[in-house]
Amino acid sequence: MAKKIVIDAGHGGSDSGNVGNGLVEKEYALLISNYIKRRLDDLGIENIITRNSDRELSIDERINIIQSVYGLSDDVIVISNHLNSGGESGLEVIYALRDPRDFAEEIAEQVTTAGGVVNKYYQLRDPENTQYDYYDIIKDTPNYETVMIEYGYVDNQEDADRLKNNYEKYAEAVVRAIAIYTGTQYVPLPGDQYYIVQAGDSLWKIATQYGISVDELKKANNLTSNILNIGQLLFIPTSDKNTGTEDVYIVKAGDSLWKIANQYGVSVDELKSYNNLTSDLLSIGQKLKIPGSSTVQEYVVKAGDSLWKIANQYGISVDELKSYNNLTSNLLSIGQKLKIPGSSTVQEYVVKAGDSLWKIANQYGVSVDNIKKANNLTSNLLSIGQKLIISG
Ligand SMILES: [Zn+2]
Numbered sequence: 001m002a003k004k005i006v007i008d009a010g011h012g013g014s015d016s017g018n019v020g021n022g023l024v025e026k027e028y029a030l031l032i033s034n035y036i037k038r039r040l041d042d043l044g045i046e047n048i049i050t051r052n053s054d055r056e057l058s059i060d061e062r063i064n065i066i067q068s069v070y071g072l073s074d075d076v077i078v079i080s081n082h083l084n085s086g087g088e089s090g091l092e093v094i095y096a097l098r099d100p101r102d103f104a105e106e107i108a109e110q111v112t113t114a115g116g117v118v119n120k121y122y123q124l125r126d127p128e129n130t131q132y133d134y135y136d137i138i139k140d141t142p143n144y145e146t147v148m149i150e151y152g153y154v155d156n157q158e159d160a161d162r163l164k165n166n167y168e169k170y171a172e173a174v175v176r177a178i179a180i181y182t183g184t185q186y187v188p189l190p191g192d193q194y195y196i197v198q199a200g201d202s203l204w205k206i207a208t209q210y211g212i213s214v215d216e217l218k219k220a221n222n223l224t225s226n227i228l229n230i231g232q233l234l235f236i237p238t239s240d241k242n243t244g245t246e247d248v249y250i251v252k253a254g255d256s257l258w259k260i261a262n263q264y265g266v267s268v269d270e271l272k273s274y275n276n277l278t279s280d281l282l283s284i285g286q287k288l289k290i291p292g293s294s295t296v297q298e299y300v301v302k303a304g305d306s307l308w309k310i311a312n313q314y315g316i317s318v319d320e321l322k323s324y325n326n327l328t329s330n331l332l333s334i335g336q337k338l339k340i341p342g343s344s345t346v347q348e349y350v351v352k353a354g355d356s357l358w359k360i361a362n363q364y365g366v367s368v369d370n371i372k373k374a375n376n377l378t379s380n381l382l383s384i385g386q387k388l389i390i391s392g
Pocket residue numbers: 010011017018025081082083
């Protein structure tokens with residue numbers, strides 16, 4: 001059965017909770033809770049909120065509200081929102097002694113992905129009665145799966161600043177964790193980019209698609225290896241290259257997308273998607289952003305290397321590495337030079353005996369015209385050893 005979510009906004013009314021550095025716990029608990037409710041409604045996840053205004057609720061009143069709607073059903077998840085105080089820093093998730101850690105861990109992961117700082121996720125026992133949870137909202141909801149989230153420490157200046165500026169991002173991260181944990185499809189907010197890993201994907205493929213580097217993608221998702229799982233959610237950051245330092249091109253009479261793309265060594269598709277263009281029409285004076293141009297790197301094979309090892313190091317697949325270097329076997333020799341694909345799809349091809357334009361075009365899935373234009377060829381004749389640029 002689909003899980004139902006209870007959003008519990010901590011404190012309220014005369015109970016302000018923790019106060020410091022311009023933060024009042026009851027206010028942020030309400031802001032965050034209302035945000036989560038709105039987004040769960042958007043995603044079609046059934047939920048209730050214990051309070052949506054500044055009113056005081058005892059623990060018994062909170063339990064009564066939940067039970068009056070959901071009874072003692074065991075398919076309920078309770079999320080109680082709070083701010084912390086006491087000299088540490090970072091977000092904390094406290095999960096029940098009776099529950100697995102998985103949901104708390106997912107929240108911590110998603111908040112980290114959203115740029116938040118997580119201190120820990122843990123269970124907390126009542127020191128006087130160690131078989132029980134310390135917090136009432138956890139102890140007194142034994143039929144439900146309950147977590148308490150402390151979004152940061154009000155007595156820590158950095159936490160307070162982070163929360164004021166980013167509480168919606170952290171609330172959105174909790175929404176994402178709920179969607180993932182309950183197996184509900186997550187639909188990002190407009191303007192946010194997330195990507196769900198498909199079969200056959202590699203970090204390199206995804207990074208290229210979004211015009212960012214493998215490193216940027218790994219860093220934004222705290223990935224320590226290049227291994228992706230199908231269904232994994234990746235946050236797509238804005239490329240460092242795309243901010244401030246990018247080239248801008250002003251369209252002149254006689255320009256075409258193809259001409260400009262070719263000039264910068266990018267594909268027409270890259271140029272269009274980079275500028276959110278839906279047609280091929282340009283107007284004179286129009287400004288186009290130019291994505292970082294070809295960044296082909298060279299790698300010199302060392303003792304102990306294998307294709308797998310090198311591919312892994314650059315976040316690409318062995319097949320990508322082989323086809324990029326026209327390798328037909330997996331054998332490498334020390335000192336051999338390999339091209340490492342970067343963020344451009346422009347490739348160089350050296351004409352071999354028996355080649356024809358049609359054969360090469362077919363091999364790369366481009367048109368004969370595309371190759372002729374990219375290389376300023378006026379005839380279809382090729383000579384062995386001739387270098388061709390394959391674009392797109
Ligand atoms: Zn609290």
